[in-house]
Amino acid sequence: MSDNATPTTPVKTTGLHVGDAGPGCKKVDPIIIADGVKRTFGGLTAVDVAHVEIPRGAITALIGPNGAGKTTFFNLLTGFDKPDEGKWEFDGRSLAHVPAYRVARMGLIRTFQLTKALGLLTVLDNMKLGAKGQSGENLFRSVFPFFWRKQEDDIEAKAKEILSRFKLDAKQEDYAASLSGGQRKLLEMARALMSDPTLVMLDEPMAGVNPALTQSLLDHILDLKSQGMTVLFVEHDMHMVRHIADWVIVMAEGKIVAEGDPHEVMRDPAVIDAYLGAHHDTDLGDDDDPETAEHIHALKELIDDEQ
């Protein structure tokens, strides 16, 4: 095991917004602007975003209770789902009716919460697939290796480098289907980084990833930020959000309910109430809580009933 778990204090980007920080506030340099985006499933309104802007060159966290509509919002932004109404743009270009693959080609790459590893491709091939602009992906040129051999070597080198960062280098020749749950998450994220995206949207990238590794990967992400990449990620791990996010957007029941600096947002009582919970930052280890004792009693009864 390496010693890359040494704590670093990330440099936070500040001064992202114009005016007061609040739901839908203007950004100095937005990369994504969404307006009136709405998506309903039958009677359920999953996403109903009046206005939101994602700052460029920063790391933005999108948080919110389960079922708040975060993943659905991701799907809408990236063309994997179609909204009932609304418009949104990326880098000044409207994304309405743009198919998913085109969105990705513009430099907006996303990962999936429920991972999508390409099972019967090796881990390395999974990575190589992520690279963009490959001339060998054209049917006619693919027949003649000299068109793409060199590019392929470059891609391979890059893939191997990223894999070693993600601790997947030992598995590079294995089928992706043989990865563990956490390794899949890692691959998902590593693959997204292969294409040097302008904006990467990570859906719960660290859920299921070992904390020590998480920490070292966050450093990697900060690295990428310093090279100019924008990150939007969904995460439930508040340590991580606090650690690297420059900006936090809170979603609940489809709406943007709060925005701002991570530390401030997490002090917002509404956010604590709906999302973080009262036990947040307390130790769950002690048994003396009367409520807990009551529950235990009820449970015991339930079990006794059965016997």
Next chain:
Amino acid sequence: STGGTTPEESEEPADTGDALPIEAGERDLTLKVGTILPQSGTLAFLGPPEEAGVALAAEEINEADAGIQVEVVYRDSGDTTTDIATVSVTDLLSQDVSAIIGAASSGVSFTVIDQITSAGVVHFSPANTSPDFTDYDDNGLYFRTAPSDLLQGEVLGNLIAEDGASTLGLLVLNDPYGTGLAAATTEAFEAAGGEVVAEELFNTGDSNFDAQLSAINAANPDAVAVITFDEAKVVVPALVGAGYPGNQLYFVDGNLADYSADFAPGLVAGAKGTLPGPMLEADFEERLLGIDPNLDSFSYGPESYDSLMLIALAAYAANSTAGEDIGAYLQQVSGGSGDGEVVTTFADAAALLAEGSQIDFDGASGPITLDENGDPTEATIGIYEYEDDNTITRIG
């Protein structure tokens, strides 16, 4: 003229005078013949009587002990979906057969005719009726004993007209046999002053015929000709069940069979049908049954029998078992070259040939005479009627 057929002698033989000479004298030949008849697949029900016909002929030839022994190799033609015929033909050719008898379906024959005839082997079908074989580039090696649909169709059309029907519905199998026969029937029927008011086609392997039957029933014709193979067993009860009178149905050789075991009594009583071939000699069916006691139909049995008989006689006449030689003599022994004494058994025929004289073999399927294309030129078409117990009796 009760029950007799009136075969008409060929008036103008296709090829008079230049008959090939026949060498007099003893023969010592072993003739190997293959069959590709349907053992499996959708036409498999046609296979047993055909193979029995061939087997019967072989038995009789061998019993005649006239200096020619026949050995038959039976292989499967399958149907067109399985494409087994080419494999069977490869097998047969590797055994150096002189002739191949089959297939039942024109479609299958088309798949193998090149393979067979280009190997210099006689291709002889007892059941193909497609007109396309007539001018096929077959090196003069393709022959058949099944009479053309034109003839049966005309008889059927006239029969229906004579029975007083002014309108006719046709239920037709969409294959060379069905559509050819339907066209000939229509022509004859309309020439006699009738009108075909419904012609409904279906494909081999179709699962149900309700739509076709509804259409025919809706047109309410005076008579319905059912031009099918085994599908008749499905179609006829459905048609009669839907209210069409069973006695106004007309059957053809593909489905004219004893339905006493299949249909409710009286279902088709009074219906009629046509079947090529002279009145089968009373004992021919029995002889076939002697070969295969399980036969429940005799369709194309006589034609198959005659196929082998003619091949053997041609080989005998040529005193050779090479395919080309057999092919050269086939028309002649069938009576197609004009002269020759009419014979009906192999022993008689062989005796005449051994004397060096020409023969005109008339077999179980009628006074077969092949023309220069290998097609039969003569045939009798029998007319049958269904009794109350759904069995058939010949009435003309």
Next chain:
Amino acid sequence: MTNSESAASAEATGGTATVDTRDLVVEVRDVTAGYLPGVNILNGCSLTARDGELIGIIGPNGAGKSTLLKAIFGLVKVREGGIYLQGDEITNQKANKLVSKGVGFVPQTNNVFPSLTIQENLEMGIFQKPKDLKHRLEFVVDIFPELGKRLTQRAGSLSGGERQMVAMSRALMMGPHVLLLDEPSAGLSPVRQDEAFLRVKEINRAGVTTIMVEQNARRCLQICDRGYVLDQGRDAYEGPGRELLNDPKVIGLYLGTLGQD
């Protein structure tokens, strides 16, 4: 490490003051297991759980944590060693047999029936004891009120966290003696995570022997009686949860320092 040794070492290191004399409920004895022929994922892994204990398993990704749970539950073939439930060997037994012996399991991924409604998913949890359905449904809906409102929604359309709730609830429906949980908190919002951990603890205190795999290692070690750290298919460290939580080596290698700021 053999079982007896490990038990002994648990006593020896004995952070908890008293020596544990409760019955061994689950015992994993030197298990070797794997997926592909010739490749072992677990290499002589051992683990014990006494009656009513809450065991936490942590470790790096790909260490074999999930594999260990699957091996206990008969979903991965055990090649060597044995697994015992209250003294009876249950190595490679069929999963539904184990369920009827009172073992419950929540897998890490694919842990709901997508085309069944939430209610039906929960019913499946109590498949072998349909009588208790009502009781338990109330109990579960009490924990996850979100689910109660949507009992007729198909699980396939749920969000990641909602699925995880369904999966947890399904296991709680079972009312097992021994509960195996594979990352039950993954994808849950912080408040639901806390809820989930608390409930696991409550269930455990009510007498259910529980073995849980977690990447939220701090929370896990906070509530569990004993923790195991798994690395490369074998148990690398073992000890009371609190101790591991503060062990600098464990922090360096597995826990990281993020949670401490």
Next chain:
Amino acid sequence: MDWIQIFSNAAQELISPTTAAYALAALGLAIHFGYTGLLNFGQAGFMALGAYGFAISTLTFGFPVWASVLVGIGASIVFALILGIPTLRLRADYLAIVTIAAAEILRLIFTTNTFDDVTGSASGLQGYKGGLAALNPIPPGTYGFGPFTYNAYDWWIRILGWTVVILAALFTWSIMRSPWGRVIKGIREDEDAVRALGKNVYSYKMQSLILGGAFGTLGGMIFIMPRAVVPANYQTSLTFFIYAILLLGGAATILGPIVGSMIFWVLLSFFSGFMARAVEAGWFPFMTQVQAGQLRFILVGIAIMLLVVFRPQGIFGNKKELSFVR
């Protein structure tokens, strides 16, 4: 029993044009199914287009051979487009049924009496081989050794057929180890993931459909060279047999379809010869010749089952892949 004859007949199937035709069609399916994961059950339709495209161009329009071949391929591209536009969005199993349906529609259109003038309806077409025979550089005569003795035309179509197979195999091999092939295989695993990486999945699927379809079409043309065009040949069972061949050899392999086709035909021929002779020799006294014909298919069916049971990944397939199948 004449074992030598049985085996030499079976051996002939190794290089028969029919084997080549099936191999080519199976190679097309390997692209569709093995590599791209498109469950195309309409390969018979592509073959029919090749057969009819060639025959109709030759017979009805009097085109020369090269033009007829192009017409057939053109027709299959059009068919792939028409088929692909609505169906490539479908889940794999839906695609299977839709492609069966499309191929059946084609067959029914070729079979119906309505277009008899052009298609020859149920009797099909023949007499289109002149052009190809005229191109035959081999002087007339019989060549070869042992069981492999054929006349000039038969050699010509064998050489042509297998040349096409080999070229197609080389082509497939080279594209499948390229980045193009990687995308294709990625689509097989999870098309959404590939889409998220910026690849135009729809277009790749279409390319694959067209390419594999064109192979099927060429196979269809080779198929009719030694025989006639008969619509009933192009039933769903043809596709089934081609699938059996593909899985026999290994779905995502190059050699698999070719060797699978050889095995299939050799087996069929072997069973055929063996059963018939065994009955003739009286080995199965309870069985008639007719039943022997049927028993062969029973055995072929069982053989297909056994091969899958004992080698589910196919002859050239990778055993490892199997442990991950869903």
Next chain:
Amino acid sequence: MLLGLLVSALTLSGIAASPAMADEGGTDSQAEEFEYFFSGNVKYNDEPLEGVSISVSGNGYEAETETDENGQWTIGVPEKDAYEVTLDEDTLPEGVIVEDGQSTVDAEFGLTSRKAVNFFLGEGQRVTTDYGAQVLIRVVNGLNFGLLLALAAIGLSLIFGTTGLSNFAHAEMITFGALMMLTFSTTLAFPVWLAILIAVVLAAGLGWTLDAGLWKPLRKRGVGLIPLMIVSIGLSLALRYTFQFFYGGSTRQLPGATLPREISLGPILLSWIDVASMATSVVVLLAVAYFLLRTRIGKATRAVSDNAPLAAASGIDVDRVIRIVWVLGGGLAGLAGILWAYFRPGVSWDMGFQILLLVFAAVTLGGLGTAFGALVGSLIVGLFIEVSTLWLPSDMKYVGALLVLILVLLFRPQGILGRRERIG
């Protein structure tokens, strides 16, 4: 094709055919002298006219005869040639007239020695079924056929749903039911109800056997779905030809299958068997739906289909559930086969295979793996097959149904009742 016919007509030189109608009266004694005959009917508004005089002339030969009580006549002629056949209008009864120029017909012999010439006078009064009634009849037939397909489809859909297997051998399970019915009702002459019972039980037993002997071991070895599908194709082939091996290639009928239909509702004619089979289908389909949606085992079935390992982890005995589904599927297929044999009517070795594609189309159209979808899909397929031939040539009748399948999936890629999966 037509050209071909002409060519072969020319080659058929002297062809003989037998005179028909020999003993049906109307044969004059003079007919015996000749080889060639004209014959025909004279009818007025479909009623035969007796005593109408008909004459034939041509080639220097002339002859005349009168129609008999059936309105029929026959005249022999010496040569095979062209003649004029004339109806003597004066001999017609009062009020019956022949339109101008239609009393004389030019007639020439074809290939045979017999030639029919009919005179149909007056207006024909053929009662045809009007369009509306035709549509109605087709719709009822379509529903009937659709229900039957549904019965066959639901078993397939269940098996697909639970195991993910596209079981091509389902066709043979259908055939098997019908063949067992044939064996027990016809060959062994059991009473019909008992034979049905036995056949269905045996079909269910086939389902059991297949699962126990084949599918379960394969599942155990973790064979993938596609290889399994190929196994089912092999099984289908083997079973189908086994049936042909034992039962031969021809079609046979079940007892009572060829009875006429006697229930008439307006233009629609139904038999008791039709009614019983529709009722059976509906009842069985409802029962299956109840089973799936309401019973514990039914829900377990769906759970297994969703995620078998998880189902096992929930305490469901996956193998048992799958076994139940196979038994149920086999029984339903067997029952469908019996009803199919009555509906069609006829039992043959490939009867199941003939509808396999339709069954698959129905299952897909409705949405794979959804039991109700199978019902809806089947009804649509059934209706389209029957109704579309009002416009399409009947040998293309499946084209309509298959096109609908493609079109529906164009707009609802998940099938009519199928659900779209969530992404991400």
